Each structure stands twice: as structure tokens, then as C-alpha cells.
Amino acid sequence: xxxxxxxxxxxxxxxxxxxxxxxxxxxxxxxxxxxxxxxxxxxxxxxxxxxxxxxxxxxxxxxxxxxxxxxxxxxxxxxxxxxxxxxxxxxxxxxxxxxxxxxxxxxxxxxxxxxxxxxxxxxxxxxxxxxxxxxxxxxxxxxxxxxxxxxxxxxxxxxxxxxxxxxxxxxxxxxxxxxxxxxxxxxxxxxxxxxxxxxxxxxxxxxxxxxxxxxxxxxxxxxxxxxxxxxxxxxxxxxxxxxxxxxxxxxxxxxxxxxxxxxxxxxxxxxxxxxxxxxxxxxxxxxxxxxxxxxxxxxxxxxxxxxxxxxxxxxxxxxxxxxxxxxxxxxxxxxxxxxxxxxxxxxxxxxxxxxxxxxxxxxxxxxxxxxxxxxxxxxxxxxxxxxxxxxxxxxxxxxxxxxxxxxxxxxxxxxxxxxxxxxxxxxxxxxxxxxxxxxxxxxxxxxxxxxxxxxxxxxxxxxxxxxxxxxxxxxxxxxxxxxxxxxxxxxxxxxxxxxxx
Amino acid sequence: xxxxxxxxxxxxxxxxxxxxxxxxxxxxxxxxxxxxxxxxxxxxxxxxxxxxxxxxxxxxxxxxxxxxxxxxxxxxxxxxxxxxxxxxxxxxxxxxxxxxxxxxxxxxxxxxxxxxxxxxxxxxxxxxxxxxxxxxxxxxxxxxxxxxxxxxxxxxxxxxxxxxxxxx
Numbered sequence: 066x067x068x069x070x071x072x073x074x075x076x077x078x079x080x081x082x083x084x085x086x087x088x089x090x091x092x093x094x095x096x097x098x099x100x101x102x103x104x105x106x107x108x109x110x111x112x113x114x115x116x117x118x119x120x121x122x123x124x125x126x127x128x129x130x131x132x133x134x135x136x137x138x139x140x141x142x143x144x145x146x147x148x149x150x151x152x153x154x155x156x157x158x159x160x161x162x163x164x165x166x167x168x169x170x171x172x173x174x175x176x177x178x179x180x181x182x183x184x185x186x187x188x189x190x191x192x193x194x195x196x197x198x199x200x201x202x203x204x205x206x207x208x209x210x211x212x213x214x215x216x217x218x219x220x221x222x223x224x225x226x227x228x229x230x231x232x233x234x235x236x237x238x239x240x241x242x243x244x245x246x247x248x249x250x251x252x253x254x255x256x257x258x259x260x261x262x263x264x265x266x267x268x269x270x271x272x273x274x275x276x277x278x279x280x281x282x283x284x285x286x287x288x289x290x291x292x293x294x295x296x297x298x299x300x301x302x303x304x305x306x307x308x309x310x311x312x313x314x315x316x317x318x319x320x321x322x323x324x325x326x327x328x329x330x331x332x333x334x335x336x337x338x339x340x341x342x343x344x345x346x347x348x349x350x351x352x353x354x355x356x357x358x359x360x361x362x363x364x365x366x367x368x369x370x371x372x373x374x375x376x377x378x379x380x381x382x383x384x385x386x387x388x389x390x391x392x393x394x395x396x397x398x399x400x401x402x403x404x405x406x407x408x409x410x411x412x413x414x415x416x417x418x419x420x421x422x423x424x425x426x427x428x429x430x431x432x433x434x435x436x437x438x439x440x441x442x443x444x445x446x447x448x449x450x451x452x453x454x455x456x457x458x459x460x461x462x463x464x465x466x467x468x469x470x471x472x473x474x475x476x477x478x479x480x481x482x483x484x485x486x487x488x489x490x491x492x493x494x495x496x497x498x499x500x501x502x503x504x505x506x507x508x509x510x511x512x513x514x515x516x517x518x519x520x521x522x523x524x525x526x527x528x529x530x531x532x533x534x535x536x537x538x539x540x541x542x543x544x545x546x547x548x549x550x551x552x553x554x555x556x557x558x559x560x561x562x563x564x565x566x
Numbered sequence: 567x568x569x570x571x572x573x574x575x576x577x578x579x580x581x582x583x584x585x586x587x588x589x590x591x592x593x594x595x596x597x598x599x600x601x602x603x604x605x606x607x608x609x610x611x612x613x614x615x616x617x618x619x620x621x622x623x624x625x626x627x628x629x630x631x632x633x634x635x636x637x638x639x640x641x642x643x644x645x646x647x648x649x650x651x652x653x654x655x656x657x658x659x660x661x662x663x664x665x666x667x668x669x670x671x672x673x674x675x676x677x678x679x680x681x682x683x684x685x686x687x688x689x690x691x692x693x694x695x696x697x698x699x700x701x702x703x704x705x706x707x708x709x710x711x712x713x714x715x716x717x718x719x720x721x722x723x724x725x726x727x728x729x730x731x732x733x734x
Contacts, residue, residue, distance in 0.1 A: 101724075109724060229632060233586050233625040240593055240618050247611035250603035254611055255596055278670075282663035285697065452708055455693035458666070459686050462673060463716050467726045472674050479670045486663050490656055491582035509614050513607050521608035 084125040085426035090434050092132020096148045099464040103133030104389035119401035120416045124423030126397045130390050131427045134373040135179040142171045143446045146277035151333030151369035153499050154341040158361030173302040175366045176435040182367035183428035185319035186374030206514035211535035213508035216335040218539035219342035221546035223496040234493045238501020248510035261473040268502045274481020275495045282486045300439045314344035314364035322371025333372040334503045337365030579633035586626035594619035681731035687713035
């Protein structure tokens with residue numbers, strides 16, 4: 066209680082609330098621009114934090130992270146372009162809703178879910194930092210490999226009509242993830258002499274290419290003189306009935322997001338895909354998933370915003386930055402002489418209390434900021450189609466170039482867009498491919514690190530309790546999805562027989 | 567992609583399996599070029615790529631088999647197929663997409679010479695014209711305003727150095 070009162074006093078007497086709201090607003094803007102990742106949005110603010118007091122600086126950076134994780138969903142829903150990696154799972158149903166003229170509703174669901182996920186993650190951060198930190202510390206390369214396999218296990222659910230094509234798309238994604246320096250020996254693979262490829266291909270380039278550029282390619286052939294989009298230019302929060310329906314996927318998303326957040330390196334992308342998969346598994350409206358399901362927007366959005374809060378656990382407890390954004394935050398802590406670890410909670414308790422209060426304000430402010438910014442975004446996507454597509458193309462070129470100031474990256478996005486168009490034509494789904502790209506490096510590097518540790522003995526995976534648990538859950542996911550597909554196929558065949566007879 | 571009938575769907579699967587086989591073979595050949603390192607582990611730098619190539623080839627063969635079976639079952643399946651109307655044809659899709667891709671490639675090639683503001687204005691106007699807009703003055707105004715807006719945001723506000731003319 067005394068900490069709580071200290072926190073409120075900090076909020077009233079320092080520019081903490083302003084930093085929280087300003088950071089969240091800046092983060093939303095950064096996250097909404099393809100190419101400006103949460104880490105870039107944070108890094109751009111870093112020089113301004115030198116003159117601030119430590120608490121305000123840390124709140125500003127963390128609030129930017131929270132805002133950016135939410136902001137990624139805005140272009141995902143409106144223009145089929147995930148602003149951040151973690152928003153990739155939101156594209157499927159969010160953009161489908163937008164195409165049905167329900168973009169305002171999808172944005173309302175994503176905003177509402179983001180706030181709930183953020184608050185849940187924050188509560189877990191405050192209440193369970195110590196036990197959650199122990200979970201993070203217990204992770205070995207074997208556990209990370211198993212975590213990657215768990216992420217890949219949802220492929221069957223994301224494969225759409227054809228499991229074979231879904232698996233093939235995932236393998237294509239895994240192949241893309243092998244481009245660059247080998248994770249163990251460092252030898253270049255599939256770089257064809259291009260130094261730009263030595264660091265691998267960032268997943269965001271593939272995502273923007275597959276989703277956004279291929280959509281522009283595809284839409285360029287539509288003959289209908291569709292001068293204006295049919296989206297209702299009004300932000301709509303979910304009704305009471307819809308809120309009840311969304312409760313289950315939001316709870317699943319919150320739980321998945323909490324645990325994925327505390328594992329350094331796991332991040333919001335795996336969390337949002339697993340949450341999407343689980344929401345679909347437990348939904349009473351499975352058939353709506355992929356066609357514009359509100360639950361398909363709520364689950365991943367809750368999960369990746371819960372991650373934004375719980376991802377601070379390994380940073381604050383051990384100084385382990387699990388992502389680029391966490392690394393920037395760690396930089397912010399170190400600039401102000403704050404050394405992460407148990408002593409941070411004892412010696413700088415006011416910074417931690419201020420951080421919690423600042424994050425609380427930042428998460429709540431998403432509602433107000435969203436209500437202010439989203440109508441403008443909806444207005445923008447209702448402009449004449451010729452100009453809208455022209456501006457999206459220009460935004461993609463500018464945003465992608467701004468990541469590394471590289472025209473090579475723009476070329477990769479165009480190539481990925483071409484591949485995406487061909488994938489559409491032959492019916493290969495995008496999401497398994499994205500999952501392969503995102504998880505490929507995690508799986509390979511940790512598989513091989515584990516084998517180095519064991520001298521090539523695969524039994525090492527059976528000696529790690531976390532790996533066993535995660536692999537068991539992955540097996541259950543795979544068997545469950547395959548069983549469900551088989552049941553549906555039998556059901557469909559019976560229906561066809563009924564029709565033909 | 568008008569793929570209403572089962573025959574077209576089967577054709578699409580056959581094309582897909584052929585493309586996947588080609589990717590698997592090319593990727594495998596490129597994987598054999600990966601040099602071996604003394605620092606390598608049991609699996610080596612080629613290990614997983616080779617496995618991925620084999621897996622993709624196997625999936626392509628499975629898809630081929632499934633598509634062939636689909637041809638045999640065509641009559642049965644036709645009853646349950648709902649034709650997909652209102653989607654553009656593959657040929658037209660590819661032709662139109664090639665134009666959009668061409669605008670993108672032209673941007674990448676030209677931006678080091680003409681600089682970001684002019685190049686991005688050219689992209690906006692070219693795309694608008696390509697999408698059927700015909701009001702020249704309006705196109706020019708929107709392109710100039712758009713380019714100034716993008717340049718102000720990225721260069722001035724974010725401080726990101728966008729391509730200047732004649733940098734290459």
C-alpha cells in the first residue's frame with residue numbers, strides 16, 4: 066500500500082504521466098509505420114532521455130514499447146501490413162474484417178484487447194516478477210529449441226484448406242531463415258556474395274512483402290472501379306455481447322503472452338500465433354477464423370500486449386535483453402546508472418514503482434490515444450483507391466528504407482511481394498511461411514547449441530524438464546490439430562456423399 | 567485467380583508442386599556449396615538446409631500425388647465445389663502486377679540519382695495513373711504534397727537520412 070501511495074505521489078509530482086502518455090503516443094505512431102519497429106521508435110527517443118531523471122526516462126522508453134506493440138496492429142488491420150512482427154497474426158482476421166467494411170470494429174476490438182492484455186501483463190509483472198524471473202533463468206538451449214518447436218506446432222491450424230501446402234509454406238519460411246551466417250560456425254549460407262545478406266533476412270521484410278506488396282500487386286488487377294473503400298469511418302468498441310464472446314480468447318492470449326514474455330528471445334510473435342491457434346481451438350465459431358473472426362483479432366492482440374509488459378521481467382531481474390526493444394531499454398537503464406538485478410529492486414525501489422505506475426498510465430492512455438488517432442487512420446484508408454494504393458506503396462518504400470538505410474532491403478521486399486503473389490496464385494498460405502521465417506533461426510541455433518553441449522547426443526532433450534514439457538505440449542497441439550482436420554474431412558466427405566446421392 | 571472448377575484447382579496444385587520441386591532442387595544445389603568449417607558441429611551448416619530441401623521435395627511429391635488423385639475424383643468432387651466468382655484471371659493479375667513491380671524496380675534504380683523527394687513523388691503519381699486516376703493537376707498536387715510530407719516526417723522529424731541525389 067505504501068508503494069502504491071508512493072507511486073501515485075510520483076505520478077502527481079513528476080512529469081511521469083506526461084512521459085507515459087507521450088511515449089505511448091509516439092510508440093503507436095512508430096508501430097503503425099511499417100519499418101519503424103518498436104526498438105527503432107525507442108532508439109530515436111534515447112538521446113532525449115539523457116537530461117531526464119531516471120524514472121521519467123525509463124517510463125518514456127517503456128511506454129514507447131507498449132504503444133508500438135499496439136500500433137503494429139493498425140496497419141495490419143487497415144492495409145494488410147503488419148507494423149511489427151508481433152502483429153502478423155492479427156493480419157488474417159483483422160484485414161478480413163476491414164475488407165467486409167468492419168475495419169472500425171476490428172480496430173476497436175484490437176484496442177480493447179491491447180489494453181486488457183497490457184493490464185494483465187502489468188499485473189503479472191508487479192505480482193510475479195520474482196517467480197517469473199526464475200522461469201526465465203531456467204531456460205537452456207534445449208528449452209529454447211522446444212519453444213521454437215511449440216511455435217511451429219501451430220502450423221497445422223494455420224494451413225487453411227491444405228495441410229500439405231501449409232507445411233510446404235512453413236518449410237519455405239524455414240529456408241529463408243537459413244540465409245546469412247551459420248549460427249555455430251559463422252560460414253555464409255545462401256548469401257551469393259551479397260554482404261547485405263550476412264545478417265540474414267529480417268522477418269519484417271518478408272512480412273511486408275508477402276502481405277502488403279503482394280496485396281498491392283493483386284489489387285492492381287481488380288477491374289471494378291472501386292474508388293472508395295467501404296469501411297465505416299468510425300471506431301467501434303465491442304458491444305457487451307461481443308465483449309463476453311471475446312473474454313475467452315483474451316484470457317488465453319493473456320496467459321500465453323505472460324509466459325512468452327518472460328522468456329528472453331521468445332517475444333510477441335510466437336505468443337500471438339500460439340494465442341491465435343488456441344483461441345481458434347477453443348472457439349465455438351471456428352469456421353469464422355481466417356474469414357474475419359473478432360476472436361482472431363482479440364487473442365493475438367491481447368497476447369502481444371501482455372508480452373510488452375512481462376518482457377521487462379528478464380531485463381529488470383537479470384539484465385537479459387530478450388529482444389531489440391529490451392536491449393534499448395537496457396541501454397536506457399545503464400545510461401542512468403541503473404544496474405539490473407535484484408539490487409535494482411532494493412536500491413532503486415522508487416524507479417521500479419515509478420515504472421509500474423508509468424506503465425499503468427501508458428496502457429490506459431492507449432484508449433484515449435487510440436480514440437484520437439484511429440478515426441484519422443480510418444479516414445485515410447477511405448480515400449480514393451488510386452491514391453490510397455499509391456501512398457501505401459510510397460510508405461512501404463520509405464519505411465523499409467529507414468530500417469537500415471538500404472535499398473537492398475527494398476529490393477528484398479519487392480522480391481517477397483512477387484513470391485507472395487505467386488503463393489496466392491498457387492494457394493500457399495502466408496502464415497505458416499511467416500512462422501517459419503520467425504522461428505527458423507531460434508530452432509536451428511538452439512538445436513545445434515544443444516548438440517554441441519551434448520557432443521551430438523540427441524538424448525539431451527529428454528534430460529531437460531522444460532524441454533520435455535514444451536515438446537509434450539507441442540505434440541498435443543499437433544495431434545489435436547491433425548485429429549480435428551481428420552474429423553472435419555470425414556464430416557465433409559459425408560456431406561458430399563449426401564449431396565451427390 | 568479464377569479457380570472455380572476442380573480441374574483448375576488441380577492444375578493449380580500441379581503448378582504448385584512443380585514450383586516447389588524446383589525450389590527444393592535449387593535450394594539443395596545451393597546448400598551443397600556451403601563450405602565446411604573446422605568450427606562446425608555434428609549437424610554442420612549444411613545439415614538443416616539439406617533436411618529442409620528433402621522435406622520440401624517430399625511435400626511437393628505428396629501434393630503431386632494428391633493433385634493426380636483429384637483428377638481421378640474430379641466428377642465426385644465437382645458437386646461440392648462452389649465456383650469462386652468475381653476474382654481476376656491469372657494472366658491479367660500477373661500482367662497488372664508486373665506494372666506495379668516495374669514502378670517499384672524503377673524507384674530502386676532511380677532514387678540514388680534523382681533523390682528521395684522526386685523519386686517518391688514519381689512513385690505516387692505513377693501508381694495513381696496506373697490505378698486509373700486521370701486528373702493530371704490533382705495527381706501532381708497530391709504527389710508533391712505526399713513527397714513533402716514523407717520527406718518531412720522521415721528526414722526532418724525522425725532524422726533518417728533518405729537517399730540524396732547522385733549518391734551512387
